[in-house]
Amino acid sequence: MTAPLLEATNLQFAYGDRPVLRDVSLTLARGEVVALLGPNGTGKSTLIRVLLGHLRADRGQVLWENRDVRAWPRRAFARRVAYLPQSPTADPDQRVADVLRTGRAPYWGAFGLESAHDVAIVSDVARQLDLIELLPRPMAELSGGQRQLVFLARCLVQQPVALLLDEPNTFLDLRHQVDLGQRLRRLAKEQGLAVLMASHDLNLAGALADRLILLDAGVVAAEGSADRVLDPQVVGKVYGLPMRRLDVPGQVQPLIWPDLR
Amino acid sequence: MLATLVIALLVWAAVASACMLVGSTGHIGIPSDPNIRRFVLPYRIEIVLIASLVGAALGAAGVVYQAILRNPLADPYLLGVSSGASLLSLLWYVGALATISVSFQAIGQQAFAFAGAMLSIGIVLLIASRRGRIEPVTLILVGVIVNAVNGSLYLLIYFRHPELVARGGVFTFLVGGIQTNLTRQQEWLAAGCVGVGWILLFYLAGQLNVAPLGEAEAEALGVRIQRLRWAGLVVASVMTASVVAISGPIGFVGLVCPHLARLIVGSDQRRLLPAATALGAALLALADAASRYLSRESLLHTQMPVGVLTGLLGGPFFLLLLWQNRRRTEATP
Numbered sequence: 316m317t318a319p320l321l322e323a324t325n326l327q328f329a330y331g332d333r334p335v336l337r338d339v340s341l342t343l344a345r346g347e348v349v350a351l352l353g354p355n356g357t358g359k360s361t362l363i364r365v366l367l368g369h370l371r372a373d374r375g376q377v378l379w380e381n382r383d384v385r386a387w388p389r390r391a392f393a394r395r396v397a398y399l400p401q402s403p404t405a406d407p408d409q410r411v412a413d414v415l416r417t418g419r420a421p422y423w424g425a426f427g428l429e430s431a432h433d434v435a436i437v438s439d440v441a442r443q444l445d446l447i448e449l450l451p452r453p454m455a456e457l458s459g460g461q462r463q464l465v466f467l468a469r470c471l472v473q474q475p476v477a478l479l480l481d482e483p484n485t486f487l488d489l490r491h492q493v494d495l496g497q498r499l500r501r502l503a504k505e506q507g508l509a510v511l512m513a514s515h516d517l518n519l520a521g522a523l524a525d526r527l528i529l530l531d532a533g534v535v536a537a538e539g540s541a542d543r544v545l546d547p548q549v550v551g552k553v554y555g556l557p558m559r560r561l562d563v564p565g566q567v568q569p570l571i572w573p574d575l576r
Numbered sequence: 577m578l579a580t581l582v583i584a585l586l587v588w589a590a591v592a593s594a595c596m597l598v599g600s601t602g603h604i605g606i607p608s609d610p611n612i613r614r615f616v617l618p619y620r621i622e623i624v625l626i627a628s629l630v631g632a633a634l635g636a637a638g639v640v641y642q643a644i645l646r647n648p649l650a651d652p653y654l655l656g657v658s659s660g661a662s663l664l665s666l667l668w669y670v671g672a673l674a675t676i677s678v679s680f681q682a683i684g685q686q687a688f689a690f691a692g693a694m695l696s697i698g699i700v701l702l703i704a705s706r707r708g709r710i711e712p713v714t715l716i717l718v719g720v721i722v723n724a725v726n727g728s729l730y731l732l733i734y735f736r737h738p739e740l741v742a743r744g745g746v747f748t749f750l751v752g753g754i755q756t757n758l759t760r761q762q763e764w765l766a767a768g769c770v771g772v773g774w775i776l777l778f779y780l781a782g783q784l785n786v787a788p789l790g791e792a793e794a795e796a797l798g799v800r801i802q803r804l805r806w807a808g809l810v811v812a813s814v815m816t817a818s819v820v821a822i823s824g825p826i827g828f829v830g831l832v833c834p835h836l837a838r839l840i841v842g843s844d845q846r847r848l849l850p851a852a853t854a855l856g857a858a859l860l861a862l863a864d865a866a867s868r869y870l871s872r873e874s875l876l877h878t879q880m881p882v883g884v885l886t887g888l889l890g891g892p893f894f895l896l897l898l899w900q901n902r903r904r905t906e907a908t909p
Binding site for chain 1: 577781783785786789795797798799838842843846
């Protein structure tokens, strides 16, 4: 196997004297989809922001392509790694096309001049995600699912090799969750994108991701295939709930849900 | 982007030429006597150019303030620039009256106003920043407080000096107008500040599109958001200070022009900045011509500063904008 795109080792991070990440190591390679799981407040968002270099780890190291994340120039980094936050912002008056164009910010020349190439990328991505008809519409008119797709498109316009998403499913219904997951999977498999996404839906993540990482109070409680991580014992302990597991015939990954009896 | 720049320039040029038809006494038309014309025209050109300079700076600074402070109600005076200028202008006036020394007067009210504006915005940035980081909401709060303190100090000084009350004319420092007593040097200084500042802002315009986003998002798009906030606010404030120094505070231009420009060219800062600049220049030149006309002996019998007019017209106009905007957003839930 080639060297991983991202290699993070022994990360520790605290907000003041409140430790959030105690000891987290993880890797991310091109072409794989990794889901970050765990209860609220367990450090998923913090971990993502440490990986992006927005927060500085108290201890440990984040290497992107063998270079420390804080040593990357911001613009160069933005051409390699895109980030979709939990609640992305947009001016309601802004048109979809304008939002997508800001994805080219890391490539703009002086005075924010766009090249023909920048314009072409925007329309390519819009076509790929079926957003062409939405381009002239203001953001205020879009549904939650459409909005999320626009923000995903803005990330892709950056032409990244890695995409970090913080709970992209928060405002999506089931169909749009599956749709988004499948799109991400296709991008990973067809274009070699590395995808790391925080999620709350254990089963959906199990079905769509190549690998799961389960965080528990700032440490990795379990990591690996869905079969290995979605273990009632492990998950039950992390969430403080009795869990049951169901193996579906003809399906590799198991289903898991709280035992409410 | 280039097209917007050219069209904006043409629109301004057209309006500015029209404004030159209004004389300082409110008389409309160009005098037929060539001797009078030779005397009057350079003077009119100067007035229209100064009004344009002030309006352009306010329009451009308004765009940048609104983007960086992420607030559609922000204007270039929000962080204390104008109240600081007014306060030090008054101090200068008190000093000038008391000492009657020529050297004190020679420093000039304009220099004091500029110093006051920079001092005021400096204090706001100093209080609002934490470890070099500035955050829009804190900035606005500190700006409002500093403005209030400046206003109170202004009144305190005013009432402590009865000779000011008797003399009147002190309100010029509160409501601006296009002054005609400027030296060439002052004019060129202001024009230089505005010109250089504008080019810097235009250079940042692309990145300013990202400024209204969340901090993490902007960083993820490769924009150093803290650096952008500092650069944008400092440059816009210096521009504002240099025109407030020569004109005093003229309300609503910096608030209304960015909104008006947004209606015409959309929200892309690279087009918004030139459009709002030209609109500011054109509208203030127009408002100044209108106030000269209205100040005619037969109408108001007094010299009305243009700041009064922009306030009177700008307020209702802005309400109209707000109202329309609300109707539109209510129609699309």
